[in-house]
Amino acid sequence: MNDASAGVSVEYGVLVRNAIKTYGVGSRKSIILENLNMTVKKGSIYGLLGASGCGKTTLLSCLVGRRSLNSGDVQVLGHEPGSPESGIPGPRIGYMPQELALYGHFTIRETLIYFGRIYNLRTEFVNSQVEFLSKLLDLPASDRYVGTLSGGQQRRMSFAAALFHEPELLILDEPTVGVDPVLRHSIWEHLIRQSVEHGRTVIVTTHYIEEARQANTIGMMRSGRLLTEESPENLLRDYNLPSLENVFLKLCMKDEGKNEIQQQPPALGHDNMAFDQSASQSDVSEVGIDGRYTRNDQRSPTSPVDFSAITQFDSAMNNNNESPAKVSSSPVINFASKRSRNPFRMTLPSRHRLSALILKNYLLIFRNLGILGFLYFLPAFQAAVFNVTLGHEPFGLRMGIVNDELNPSEGRVCNYTTECTYSMLSCRYLRFLKDNIIQIPFDNYSEALEAGKRNDVWGVIHFGHNFTEEFEIRRESGDSATYDTILRSQINVRMDSTNQQIDVFIEKWLIEGFGDFFRDLMKSCGHEPDASNFPLEFMDPVYGQKDTPYTEFMAPGLIISIIYFMAVSLTAGAFVAERKQGLLDRSLVAGVQMVEILMGYLVNQLSVMVGQIALVFIIMLWFFAVPCHGSMVLAILITFLQGLVGMCFGLLIATVCENEISALSLSMASFLPLVVTSGIAWPIEGMSFYLRTISYSMPMTYPIESLRCIFSKGWGLSEVDVYAGFGISIIWILGLLIGCLIVVRFRKYSS
Incomplete structure (x- = not known):
């Protein structure tokens, strides 16, 4: 970036030029953002207004680096979101999504401490912030569980999580929905204080149009376009209307019937400098000899805020000792240095973020007794039901x-x-x-x-x-x-x-x-x-026994299939549920890497799997006396590897699917083909030659045969049928993990 554009980038918190974002293809293609231009000065409050579905949330997700534009340019805090030097996603930004995006089984204090660990904040700072935000937002006792709070209290809790680390840029999606007027006043007062006293940039979307009078600049959005970008005072004066709601309605009526609005990048002296206009025309009461000015708080005739602090709106102007009136046009902003991002570029996982994710997952499991019982006792119950119902001689x-x-x-x-x-x-x-x-x-x-x-x-x-x-x-x-x-x-x-x-x-x-x-x-x-007698005598078998029970044939396949499919369903379900509730997006905007999230799930599911395998083996081998003639260590290890394969497959399902229904459907769709092709219920030798070749490439076929050889024949790793199961399990684990990372990276950069 050249020096001129660098100077402009320092002056502005957010710059968006010619932004186009579409979803779908062909006849189903839908335009969400259409040649949108947006300018947010540093240290200002920007109110983004618009009806549901107009593209506000999509625009915000592009600003925080969660989605990419089809075309156009974005700079946030002087850099492209997602670039290594931007710090976005990361601690420079505070994000409050439309969804609550909170863990209901956490207490208020645990929720804030979790984000403190994500941002690697000092313990003293975390404790002070918990106390400060609890008083500011009138939160209940810090030991209350988030799931027990009312809707308004949960919104305040979500707001506290966005403010917690005191970011340079605050992006708040509908922060005051469901909040009473008194608390809404307190929230806006705090945002103004953060903007004026600490120079923080704030972007707020809201349905309460009139409360946006307290913003420095208002962007009114409709159908993916900004109809205007001005100070509230200028809008009321220019349209000679008593309320912003009337202004918005008039702009919508003007826009009605137009097929397209050609949006040119506004000049810095007009729409892009709406904030400066409000200062120079309506709010400036005095310009000092150093070129700085004070402004009266004339945000709203009914504004509850009585605020008259001296602020610095334009660093470039101040550095040049110029008054706002002398600035008439915007320098050309150069985006030519925009770097193409490599989808395969990754950084090493952070220890503090990974530990926070692992602890969070453990708390969520052990706080929910129903899920805990389901995780540990369902596999054992399935093994018991199998032994009680299958393999016995019929009678009567x-x-x-x-x-x-x-x-x-x-x-x-x-x-x-x-x-x-x-x-x-x-x-x-x-x-x-x-x-x-x-x-x-x-x-x-x-x-x-x-x-x-x-x-x-x-x-x-x-x-x-x-x-x-x-x-x-x-x-x-x-x-x-x-x-x-x-x-x-x-x-x-x-x-x-x-x-x-x-x-x-x-x-x-x-x-x-x-x-x-x-x-x-x-x-x-x-x-x-x-x-x-027939002249055909069957002597004692080489392996097994005469009239070997059918349960002994099916036991290895059952053990592996139980552990495998439990890992698939639980991993996919937990991951998709977290994404659907907005929890995943919130963590990613905070700077958590997808690799760290996947590793966190793997660590937690591994510990759960240890308990599941132990209970299943106790039920099968001790309680129902299924014989194991080989190494118990090898038997447990091959089962453990198959659980890992299932977890990795569950993660792949979760990265591909958008909701629990599709994830569950895909998990169930994979169940029967894997069962019938892996030799669990019927020998593979009964298949055709070509289908048998496909069967041996499936993730469970060789491992089941390996476990069967360990149980019934007592074989070890020196035998091909045993070590082949270990080898193919490792290959599937690596392949599925690589697939997960590829899907995650390309979905991010193509979204």
Whole structure:
């Protein structure tokens, strides 16, 4: 920046030239700011008036560095917001957003101390400011929780947070909404004192048009444009109207019907020097020999402020010993030195800001007992519900029995002999069925089949009229048995196979029952019981056990999925909620970096995750006796890494989504695809080759297999299936964190 423009920048607190800001694209494109020019002198109060939706809040967010213009130039305190030398966002600026942007579970004192830590203020200064602002703004006792305050008290508390560090520039978005007239007078009196006695620049937006008379300059805004920028006295005089509200209405009526207002940068001697005009024409009562002047307090005929302090309005004028009347035009302001910002430029996290964020997150968690219980006990509850409900053998399964061998009139009734007699073998076989099957007798096959169609029974077991005789002939004939004999000696079973698991269990029990029945018959007849077995013997397994419970297969996947998805939902939910309430913006304007906010969440969620993992492992391994044959340290570590993956994914969701609904929807949308593709409920080998390749690249697939190998096989990091889970977890963590930072940086500079 050249010397001339540097001098002008020193003179002005805020300069905006040809500002254009739009949202959306194509037919949905909406112009928020349209060729807007704005000039705010240092040490003055600037009242920005306009209806809701006219662009006031968007303009302020550009001034504090939270949004960027599509085109145009902004200088705040002599520098472009967001540049390293500007200090904005940072401690040079105090920002009060429209939202309350306060933590309801903090006390008044804790809230102010939190901002004191953010700004790295001395303890003595913090204590004195807490006492001073409590008296000035008539705040309740400092140990009151913010969430218990009334709406007006919360507005005052938000105002106190903006004033707390005594910034050079105060930007207040609707500070007096919901505040009683007496306190409103006190607030404006304090703002005037800050402006006059301490040279602080104040920009205030307000719906109370008449209270803006106490500002030095008023900017009346409509549809993204400044209709005028003048002192209140000049506006009332030039339009010959009794109130600023009437002036605003007249300007709006003039603007009505115009498609576009061509706004030229006002000359310093006219609109840009509205404050100086008010001094030279209506407020200046005496100009001293040193070129300085005093001004009468003629802000408003009904103004409650009686203020007559001597002020210095124009440093350039004073340095040149010139009176205001001699200044007639503005020097050209050069923005050519504006630097393009690198979205990837970052500074190291600040220790004091990071500690303040971590402490804040801990307080918010432990002050809310419901959330605390939810965080720690929901994963354990989910693990318990899984073990209680899944993997157990079904029981109480009704099966229809049609035994045509029974004929009491012929003396063919069930006998329960254990001797070697070929008599009523159907009854003998039915005795070996597990008690999980409830046998329901039917007189005929068609009746039993109708019961199956009505879902009264799961299936029908049918024995032919001469089952025992045909079975004996078949056994004695061996390979020479006829086809008719084979058919008549069969036990026919018709099942409802719509439920595959129950179908498999019943089939398994019927086969096992037949094996037990036949061995018992052979033993009672003096034959070798195992002679009739299939010539296929399953020996003791290499890993696991015979009839391994289904819970042991699913346990590793369940543990990791519980920790993973809890981390996703909680991290995304907390981050989005803080942004929606304006808390995130307030912290960022105070100079907190997004990297520090992400690190703060990671540290807090890590400590929560330690408790969650401990409880889940206790429930699964100790209470429900899921075996772990390998290293417990490795098992906990791979679960911990998966929790980190979930947290990073939750942060990415939060940076992409604007509200809780979209964040929750995206979290839920990711749940089912990850569950079904990661082998939690069904082996990956059941997928097609191409889908299997995709599955192995998912964040939970290899880690689940790693934990399964640690639990059931006792493997360590020397095995590929184990260390692959650790490697892919680390890759996903780094990739998601980089994605978060890229999204955050580009959203900031493209917003």
